[in-house]
Amino acid sequence: MADATKVAEREEQKVTMVDIYIMGKRYKVPEGLTIMTALEYCGYRLIRGCGCRAAFCGACGTVYNFKNDPVLRYALACQKLVEQDMYLTQIPFFPAAKPSYDLEKMEPTGEQLLKIYPELVTCFGCNNCTKSCPQELEVMEFMSAAIRGDLKEVTIKSFDCLMCGLCAARCPQGLVPYNIALLCRRLHGRYLVPRSKHLDERIAEIEAGEFDVEIEELQKMSLEELKRRFDERPILKE
Amino acid sequence: MPYPAYMEESIRKVEGTRERRLKEELPRIPVGNRMPVLQEFHPDFVKTSMRELLVGPNKGDRTPNELADLLEGNSRIDPDKIDLTRIDYDVDALIIGAGGAGAAAALIAQENGANVLLVTKLRLGDANTVGYQGGTQAADRPDDSPVLHYLDTMGGARFTADPKLVEALVKDAPDVIRWLESLGVIWDKKPDGSMAEVALAGECVPRCHCCKDYTGLEVMRVLRDEVRCRNINYVEFAPAIELIMDDKGQVAGAILVNLETNELSLVRAKAVVMATGGIGRLHIQGFPTTNHYGATADGLVLAYRVGCPLVDTDTMQYHPTCAAYPIAILGLLVTEKVRGLGAQVVNIDGEQFANPLEPRDVLASCIIRECKERGKGITTPTAELGVWLDSPRIDMIHGEGTVAQNLPAMVRQFGRFDIDITKEPMLVYPGLHYQNGGIKFSPNGATAVPGLFAAGEVEGGVHGKNRLGGNSSLDLFVFGRRAGKSAAQHAKEVRLGKLTLDHVRQWQRELKKAGLTQVRPISPKILPDYARQPHDYLADYVTERLHAGQIKVA
Numbered sequence: 001m002a003d004a005t006k007v008a009e010r011e012e013q014k015v016t017m018v019d020i021y022i023m024g025k026r027y028k029v030p031e032g033l034t035i036m037t038a039l040e041y042c043g044y045r046l047i048r049g050c051g052c053r054a055a056f057c058g059a060c061g062t063v064y065n066f067k068n069d070p071v072l073r074y075a076l077a078c079q080k081l082v083e084q085d086m087y088l089t090q091i092p093f094f095p096a097a098k099p100s101y102d103l104e105k106m107e108p109t110g111e112q113l114l115k116i117y118p119e120l121v122t123c124f125g126c127n128n129c130t131k132s133c134p135q136e137l138e139v140m141e142f143m144s145a146a147i148r149g150d151l152k153e154v155t156i157k158s159f160d161c162l163m164c165g166l167c168a169a170r171c172p173q174g175l176v177p178y179n180i181a182l183l184c185r186r187l188h189g190r191y192l193v194p195r196s197k198h199l200d201e202r203i204a205e206i207e208a209g210e211f212d213v214e215i216e217e218l219q220k221m222s223l224e225e226l227k228r229r230f231d232e233r234p235i236l237k238e
Numbered sequence: 239m240p241y242p243a244y245m246e247e248s249i250r251k252v253e254g255t256r257e258r259r260l261k262e263e264l265p266r267i268p269v270g271n272r273m274p275v276l277q278e279f280h281p282d283f284v285k286t287s288m289r290e291l292l293v294g295p296n297k298g299d300r301t302p303n304e305l306a307d308l309l310e311g312n313s314r315i316d317p318d319k320i321d322l323t324r325i326d327y328d329v330d331a332l333i334i335g336a337g338g339a340g341a342a343a344a345l346i347a348q349e350n351g352a353n354v355l356l357v358t359k360l361r362l363g364d365a366n367t368v369g370y371q372g373g374t375q376a377a378d379r380p381d382d383s384p385v386l387h388y389l390d391t392m393g394g395a396r397f398t399a400d401p402k403l404v405e406a407l408v409k410d411a412p413d414v415i416r417w418l419e420s421l422g423v424i425w426d427k428k429p430d431g432s433m434a435e436v437a438l439a440g441e442c443v444p445r446c447h448c449c450k451d452y453t454g455l456e457v458m459r460v461l462r463d464e465v466r467c468r469n470i471n472y473v474e475f476a477p478a479i480e481l482i483m484d485d486k487g488q489v490a491g492a493i494l495v496n497l498e499t500n501e502l503s504l505v506r507a508k509a510v511v512m513a514t515g516g517i518g519r520l521h522i523q524g525f526p527t528t529n530h531y532g533a534t535a536d537g538l539v540l541a542y543r544v545g546c547p548l549v550d551t552d553t554m555q556y557h558p559t560c561a562a563y564p565i566a567i568l569g570l571l572v573t574e575k576v577r578g579l580g581a582q583v584v585n586i587d588g589e590q591f592a593n594p595l596e597p598r599d600v601l602a603s604c605i606i607r608e609c610k611e612r613g614k615g616i617t618t619p620t621a622e623l624g625v626w627l628d629s630p631r632i633d634m635i636h637g638e639g640t641v642a643q644n645l646p647a648m649v650r651q652f653g654r655f656d657i658d659i660t661k662e663p664m665l666v667y668p669g670l671h672y673q674n675g676g677i678k679f680s681p682n683g684a685t686a687v688p689g690l691f692a693a694g695e696v697e698g699g700v701h702g703k704n705r706l707g708g709n710s711s712l713d714l715f716v717f718g719r720r721a722g723k724s725a726a727q728h729a730k731e732v733r734l735g736k737l738t739l740d741h742v743r744q745w746q747r748e749l750k751k752a753g754l755t756q757v758r759p760i761s762p763k764i765l766p767d768y769a770r771q772p773h774d775y776l777a778d779y780v781t782e783r784l785h786a787g788q789i790k791v792a
């Protein structure tokens with residue numbers, strides 16, 4: 001990768017190139033690349049910090065600022081386009097506190113949550129977590145809801161969390177909002193969402209073998225007959 | 239990066255026809271009449287894109303060139319340099335790949351008494367599973383039935399799927415949904431707790447269970463948490479690069495490589511579950527892909543080398559609607575749920591040309607035809623072709639706020655580039671999405687080679703030559719759980735012999751006999767080569783497209 005920059009400079013006249021700085025070193029890359037593809041354009045072979053490449057897995061949370069502007073910004077490297085004079089560092093996802101628990105032996109309450117995450121009460125509302133969220137979630141708000149034991153509110157506000165880890169990285173109290181929210185959602189989903197009657201009924205029907213004969217019939221019939229059955233099946237619209 | 243003016247012009251036409259299209263529904267192409275459009279336009283039918291395999295259990299079968307090269311690749315190891323007496327992990331069940339199938343297998347194997355080791359290429363859960371959006375099929379509604387689910391699946395597969403596997407799939411489905419719920423997964427529901435299913439293409443009854451459009455994220459983060467809570471041992475950034483066998487012809491472990499230090503470690507296992515997922519990052523025929531970074535067909539390669547036959551690897555699934563604009567998200571999946579909710583597919587003039595709920599192979603072919611033959615596609619500034627997916631129609635049908643409520647990931651992803659999909663359509667084109675076939679296996683997860691089990695996207699037969707939306711995420715839980723159980727059972731019964739890598743020696747001899755050792759790449763591939771070097775895929779691809787005709791990368 002000796003001369004990625006030189007290569008880029010040869011191309012410079014023809015396309016709009018922007019200067020970026022990867023761990024302090026300058027590179028020129030074509031406009032329109034994401035931080036992730038820009039790293040690759042510069043010759044980096046990614047091992048860490050790259051997963052779905054589509055804003056779902058949270059592997060690529062990244063921190064950057066600008067040459068003449070030290071304020072830190074946060075983004076997903078697979079989504080954020082490079083800009084002139086961006087300073088980039090690659091921060092690998094780092095592990096955070098994750099107690100073990102058995103959902104089956106728990107209760108969906110605030111007290112339960114505090115037993116697992118007692119440090120939750122030390123949140124003093126600095127809002128760094130919210131500022132660092134690349135999904136633009138109201139992290140501090142769902143942390144307050146967690147302190148109040150309002151699992152439903154946490155569920156609603158944290159549902160789109162990719163667990164990229166940036167909020168935990170920025171929390172001065174060492175809290176791990178994404179793990180706390182995950183437990184709230186699991187408790188909510190396991191205990192507070194009303195069960196689906198038709199689901200339970202269908203499982204019982206299958207266990208009683210109610211569909212076995214009909215499926216066996218389909219398996220035994222000729223291909224022609226099966227095709228006919230398929231074409232004639234009723235199509236339901238809601 | 240909002241749409242450039244000339245694309246906006248076409249959008250005006252889309253808006254112009256929207257009112258009329260509210261009531262317009264194009265008929266679906268009957269099963270018997272699908273072949274002509276498929277044969278002419280589906281990428282699987284491009285003759286030069288595939289070749290016959292020259293060695294191995296599928297000798298003589300055709301498969302895409304990119305996969306054939308890896309299946310016939312040279313091993314990454316030299317068996318003579320590996321000391322099989324120096325075992326690093328000795329376990330009952332080794333699960334290779336920590337996506338949904340692997341996590342499910344690990345949980346169930348442990349529940350059935352096995353001492354489990356879960357190893358994976360990237361982080362726990364960095365997988366195709368985390369990105370699935372549209373949902374998971376299960377025939378649980380009173381007006382639905384596993385029989386209809388069976389029919390839909392067989393028909394969608396053009397009647398090429400394995401009937402016994404499909405039976406297992408549809409019968410386990412409702413229990414999978416309940417199992418996930420019991421772990422804390424929050425399915426979309428109506429206020430009384432009944433499930434709110436969406437219809438995806440090829441379903442005769444709405445049957446897909448979602449968690450907004452973050453279904454895979456929700457499921458994967460719950461499974462990952464559960465794996466940790468149950469203290470299952472796992473190793474990250476440690477892909478398997480070869481299976482180990484014993485002198486009785488059983489699979490008995492694997493060799494892992496530390497991705498950062500290249501250090502090898504050896505696992506002895508009484509049973510191995512292959513759950514390595516798909517193939518998208520091979521970029522078959524140069525297509526962009528929806529798949530995660532580690533989807534490089536490794537499991538197919540490893541299984542093939544120990545003698546497992548593959549099925550239906552002559553077909554790939556091209557998802558009809560992947561982002562064609564802006565280039566930064568080229569290939570990003572636009573979930574079928576968008577069509578399930580009512581978005582139509584329209585051309586440059588704002589006219590429909592196919593029923594949006596055709597099966598994927600058919601719709602992908604229709605889109606390619608519309609662009610390539612009829613010239614009714616839209617060309618982006620970077621020379622991509624695409625047609626419109628008319629998302630604003632959804633709110634017109636179901637009421638304002640429906641898109642925002644049901645498709646937050648899509649809204650956010652296009653919003654990052656200043657495209658508001660509640661008001662403007664998305665430009666889409668088919669992309670490489672899914673490996674329809676894979677390792678041949680039976681309903682209990684067993685493959686042709688004793689000791690080796692398979693689950694998830696890496697196996698084949700469940701979907702024949704075309705998979706329906708929502709059936710793959712179902713497949714990975716159904717067969718992940720079954721494989722986990724079978725592996726634990728097998729581990730209790732088996733007696734391992736002396737470990738050996740003779741199958742690798744044998745493999746290299748066969749390659750040599752076929753005259754292949756010199757020209758073959760090393761496999762498994764592990765990761766795509768995107769770091770810019772001469773002749774690599776992404777650098778050339780992105781730069782060429784980004785500035786069409788202007789850049790030649792040195």
Ligand SMILES: Cc1cc2nc3c(=O)[nH]c(=O)nc-3n(C[C@H](O)[C@H](O)[C@H](O)COP(=O)(O)OP(=O)(O)OC[C@H]3O[C@@H](n4cnc5c(N)ncnc54)[C@H](O)[C@@H]3O)c2cc1C
Nearest residue numbers: 335337339365366367372373477478515694695708710711
């Ligand atoms: C964007 C997207 C959207 C989708 N939407 C839907 C949908 O709505 N409905 C649906 O039913 N299906 C959908 N699918 C398909 C479905 O999600 C996948 O087929 C499924 O998740 C595959 O699960 P898996 O566990 O088999 O593989 P994966 O989830 O891909 O997991 C495989 C794991 O194995 C690891 N691995 C790979 N090679 C090795 C190795 N050599 N050693 C160790 N580990 C290895 C990988 O890193 C990965 O962690 C979608 C797929 C994608 C990509």
Ligand code: FES
Nearest residue numbers: 051052053058078
């Ligand atoms: S790589 Fe998965 S979120 Fe960016």
